[in-house]
Amino acid sequence: MIYKVLVSDPLSDDGIKELLDAEHIQVDKKTGMTEQELLDCIGEYDALLVRSQTQVTRKVIEKATKLKAIGRAGVGTDNIDLAAATEHGVVVVNAPNGNTISTAEHTMAMLAAMARRVPQAYYSLRQDEWNRKAFIGVELYRKTLGIIGFGRIGGEVAKRAQGFGMRIIASDPFLTEEKAAKLGIQYGSMEDVLEQADFITVHTPLLKETHHLISHEQFGQMKDGVYVLNCARGGLVDENALLEAIQGGKVAGASLDVFENEPQINHELLALPEVIATPHLGASTVEAQEMVAVDVSREIADMLSGKPAKNPVNMPAVSKEVLQKLEPYFSLCEKLGSFLAQISRGAIAEITVTYSGELQDTNVDPLTRLILKHILKHYLGQQINEVNAFHVAKQKEIVVNEQKTTSGYGFTNLIAITVRTNQETRTVSGTRIEGGRIELVNVDQYRVDVIPTGHMIYIHHTDQPGVIGKVGTFLGQNDVNIATMQVGRKERGGDAIMLLSVDKNMEQALADELAAVPEIIDVTTIEL
Numbered sequence: 001m002i003y004k005v006l007v008s009d010p011l012s013d014d015g016i017k018e019l020l021d022a023e024h025i026q027v028d029k030k031t032g033m034t035e036q037e038l039l040d041c042i043g044e045y046d047a048l049l050v051r052s053q054t055q056v057t058r059k060v061i062e063k064a065t066k067l068k069a070i071g072r073a074g075v076g077t078d079n080i081d082l083a084a085a086t087e088h089g090v091v092v093v094n095a096p097n098g099n100t101i102s103t104a105e106h107t108m109a110m111l112a113a114m115a116r117r118v119p120q121a122y123y124s125l126r127q128d129e130w131n132r133k134a135f136i137g138v139e140l141y142r143k144t145l146g147i148i149g150f151g152r153i154g155g156e157v158a159k160r161a162q163g164f165g166m167r168i169i170a171s172d173p174f175l176t177e178e179k180a181a182k183l184g185i186q187y188g189s190m191e192d193v194l195e196q197a198d199f200i201t202v203h204t205p206l207l208k209e210t211h212h213l214i215s216h217e218q219f220g221q222m223k224d225g226v227y228v229l230n231c232a233r234g235g236l237v238d239e240n241a242l243l244e245a246i247q248g249g250k251v252a253g254a255s256l257d258v259f260e261n262e263p264q265i266n267h268e269l270l271a272l273p274e275v276i277a278t279p280h281l282g283a284s285t286v287e288a289q290e291m292v293a294v295d296v297s298r299e300i301a302d303m304l305s306g307k308p309a310k311n312p313v314n315m316p317a318v319s320k321e322v323l324q325k326l327e328p329y330f331s332l333c334e335k336l337g338s339f340l341a342q343i344s345r346g347a348i349a350e351i352t353v354t355y356s357g358e359l360q361d362t363n364v365d366p367l368t369r370l371i372l373k374h375i376l377k378h379y380l381g382q383q384i385n386e387v388n389a390f391h392v393a394k395q396k397e398i399v400v401n402e403q404k405t406t407s408g409y410g411f412t413n414l415i416a417i418t419v420r421t422n423q424e425t426r427t428v429s430g431t432r433i434e435g436g437r438i439e440l441v442n443v444d445q446y447r448v449d450v451i452p453t454g455h456m457i458y459i460h461h462t463d464q465p466g467v468i469g470k471v472g473t474f475l476g477q478n479d480v481n482i483a484t485m486q487v488g489r490k491e492r493g494g495d496a497i498m499l500l501s502v503d504k505n506m507e508q509a510l511a512d513e514l515a516a517v518p519e520i521i522d523v524t525t526i527e528l
């Protein structure tokens with residue numbers, strides 16, 4: 001059997017040698033295709049290999065009737081419709097490590113070039129000017145570099161910036177004070193980073209939660225004369241807010257490798273003398289391109305030989321037998337994990353899942369993976385799936401415990417999850433009732449009885465007369481209709497909670513306003 005692999009973005013022959021040499025594989029290189037050209041030919045192929053240019057849309061995946069695997073020679077998979085790939089049983093693999101160093105080095109190149117205004121001075125010199133006064137720079141030595149997103153690339157940037165004598169402060173849900181201290185850097189919240197840094201660089205994935213991570217409010221929190229870098233993903237920094245922050249004198253310089261609408265770029269932003277930019281070149285080195293191509297080609301060759309993928313980023317096929325037993329609990333696990341991730345604060349250190357009642361005799365490993373996925377997805381995005389969930393948790397030094405108990409605490413089945421972070425311990429448990437309904441039955445030791453779905457608001461308050469009325473009035477005045485409300489308290493006059501299902505998402509600004517009511521301790525909005 002000969003498998004056909006399409007390489008639709010530029011990748012060197014050295015990089016894809018393993019595929020070119022494989023006897024059972026035929027490789028076609030067709031770069032620069034239009035969407036229509038891709039749609040016309042994709043039906044012939046068993047695997048597709050891309051970088052970031054090819055948009056692997058749902059339409060493409062639906063036409064790809066023979067497709068088994070998509071390989072992304074790089075990290076970000078935002079050019080691939082992962083949901084569509086999963087639905088069609090297509091495994092998506094990436095090469096998460098091969099371009100880390102190149103991107104960290106590019107960030108350093110941009111940092112130094114921006115501080116010393118190298119591109120501007122070069123451009124001026126090319127215009128036959130000799131203008132030494134116009135290009136006075138600033139030193140990096142003893143300045144504070146704020147790193148938002150301390151994963152593979154953020155970590156490598158930190159090491160290199162330390163070589164320049166910079167002080168590093170970093171923010172990441174998986175970074176703790178102890179880990180930071182070991183690395184000789186400072187751990188901080190996002191606010192700490194914004195307030196203290198002279199230079200700020202972002203290295204998070206682009207997710208719903210990180211879209212416009214740096215916008216008007218965040219620029220307002222920064223020091224005057226701050227320098228900002230984005231060598232991760234367009235959309236993390238709000239380009240219009242950046243434009244205003246530069247024009248208003250808040251931001252002294254910006255380095256951009258990525259843009260919100262690539263390959264279209266914001267010309268107004270680029271025309272500012274404070275901005276230096278490159279066309280998404282972070283991973284564009286000979287070494288990185290070869291490494292990511294080698295890694296992903298090996299994955300594709302293995303998969304086409306029937307071996308499991310090492311770096312899958314979407315869900316693999318589940319055997320029918322396992323699916324039948326566990327499928328009824330999938331939705332409960334997803335909702336419990338997602339609920340808990342949204343209410344937890346701080347860096348996660350330990351996750352404990354306890355299965356009770358009828359689940360105690362079943363192999364629940366796939367359910368634990370699903371729960372982990374929905375907790376970690378909140379921070380890491382689509383790179384997490386059931387296959388790599390344990391591996392990623394281990395990499396992030398998170399302890400995962402799976403327990404079983406004979407007691408169902410009065411329920412036929414019960415799944416309880418506890419998350420311990422460096423700030424707090426939060427718990428949630430739920431059950432699946434005859435007929436398929438799922439219910440949240442306990443949150444932070446408060447007994448509730450709620451269907452975990454849609455838009456929810458979780459309010460922690462002190463038990464005093466009139467609080468429920470104040471919340472009802474506030475939501476009514478702001479056109480947030482309450483569908484259901486559950487209240488709970490541990491003792492009279494002590495800590496209490498309200499858990500509401502509402503008809504629409506409540507904006508963060510409104511949640512903050514509600515949290516300012518004196519009896520209210522905390523308001524969290526949850527989307528399930």
Ligand SMILES: NC(=O)C1=CN([C@@H]2O[C@H](COP(=O)(O)OP(=O)(O)OC[C@H]3O[C@@H](n4cnc5c(N)ncnc54)[C@H](O)[C@@H]3O)[C@@H](O)[C@H]2O)C=CC1
Nearest residue numbers: 075076149150151152153172203204205231232282283379
């Ligand atoms: N310019 C380019 O050519 C390249 C860009 N990239 C991009 O760089 C980014 C980072 O890549 P890696 O370091 O390999 O990923 P990674 O997964 O190792 O690290 C990302 C980190 O961001 C953290 N994070 C998520 N949400 C956060 C938040 N709200 N605040 C603070 N931290 C948060 C995560 O906990 C994680 O530790 C990705 O967006 C990737 O697509 C990667 C390679 C090349």
Ligand SMILES: O=C(O)CCC(=O)C(=O)O
Nearest residue numbers: 051052074075076283284
């Ligand atoms: O393939 C490229 O050059 C883009 C790399 C990138 O942005 C990534 O790996 O996330």
